[in-house]
Amino acid sequence: MIHWYPGHMTKAMRMIEENLRLVDIIVYVLDARAPYSCINPNFESMIARLPVIYAVNKAELGDKKRIADWIEYLSTDKRRAVALSATTSKSAMPILGLIRTLCGEKIEKYRSKGVRTTIKCMVLGVPNTGKSTIINNLCGSGKTVTGNKAGVTRGKQWVRVNDTLEVLDTPGTLYPKLSDQRIARRLAYIGSIRDEILDGYELACSLAEELHNLHSDCLASRYKVSATDGADYIEGIARARGYLLRGGEADIERAAIALIDDFRKGKLGNITLDDVSECI
Ligand SMILES: Nc1nc2c(ncn2[C@@H]2O[C@H](COP(=O)(O)OP(=O)(O)OP(=O)(O)O)[C@@H](O)[C@H]2O)c(=O)[nH]1
Numbered sequence: 001m002i003h004w005y006p007g008h009m010t011k012a013m014r015m016i017e018e019n020l021r022l023v024d025i026i027v028y029v030l031d032a033r034a035p036y037s038c039i040n041p042n043f044e045s046m047i048a049r050l051p052v053i054y055a056v057n058k059a060e061l062g063d064k065k066r067i068a069d070w071i072e073y074l075s076t077d078k079r080r081a082v083a084l085s086a087t088t089s090k091s092a093m094p095i096l097g098l099i100r101t102l103c104g105e106k107i108e109k110y111r112s113k114g115v116r117t118t119i120k121c122m123v124l125g126v127p128n129t130g131k132s133t134i135i136n137n138l139c140g141s142g143k144t145v146t147g148n149k150a151g152v153t154r155g156k157q158w159v160r161v162n163d164t165l166e167v168l169d170t171p172g173t174l175y176p177k178l179s180d181q182r183i184a185r186r187l188a189y190i191g192s193i194r195d196e197i198l199d200g201y202e203l204a205c206s207l208a209e210e211l212h213n214l215h216s217d218c219l220a221s222r223y224k225v226s227a228t229d230g231a232d233y234i235e236g237i238a239r240a241r242g243y244l245l246r247g248g249e250a251d252i253e254r255a256a257i258a259l260i261d262d263f264r265k266g267k268l269g270n271i272t273l274d275d276v277s278e279c280i
């Protein structure tokens, strides 16, 4: 069972709830490799009254067609969705236009009174999806701390993006009951769950099986192995790479780390695991 809901997330959830009444709009950050798995069921009722922009981030690592399907699915009257790669300069800028559109009424109300208002935006999402990186991209500077592991941001941080926009960075949050273990595994593959609490070998076996079912050739072309179950793939990767222990036994722990790392870095191709027709 994969389960991760440390104390700092309980605190973060409380902070998020308290600050929701102060904000006009939500930027909800999803990882393009598993957008559906990044949707926290606990947020739905909390954010129902607010306009939402789904930022489908790390898009350069995902599958274009599947991302386009998610953008279409997530876009409604009060909600918009945009694909971006926040590590690329200015890639997050379309968010500013969407904020202006979705908060147009408030901006107009104040403008008609001759007052300039500041829109307040909360950035939400599971850990490691790129929330802080998106804020830095919008500001054009490193105002928030980012890092390639889950749980980098620990407290709230208001950041002024420009004269009319302030954004609140929040710690990545999961939910107490990760009862759907397929979702839990996908969150683990993308680095939203602390690696220290995961069984790397088990995780790599299930990733190999998911990849085999989705695009078996991505494993064959990178590692020159073919297999039908996860354990055989990991063993094959270890042998193909020469990861051997004394006595010639395959170093499956090392092969497991290599597979997960390659997936996270996009070395297995552009992959989006969640598919609209399968998830909804
Ligand atoms: N490849 C890729 N990496 C990205 C992108 N955006 C962010 N990252 C990387 O993803 C990692 C996590 O980014 P953060 O901005 O710290 O993520 P966060 O959502 O704030 O994470 P927490 O604060 O832990 O919840 C960092 O290593 C970023 O450089 C992107 O568009 N593409």
Ligand SMILES: [Mg+2]
Binding pocket: 131, 132, 133, 145, 146, 152, 153, 169, 170, 171, 172
């Ligand atoms: Mg952060």
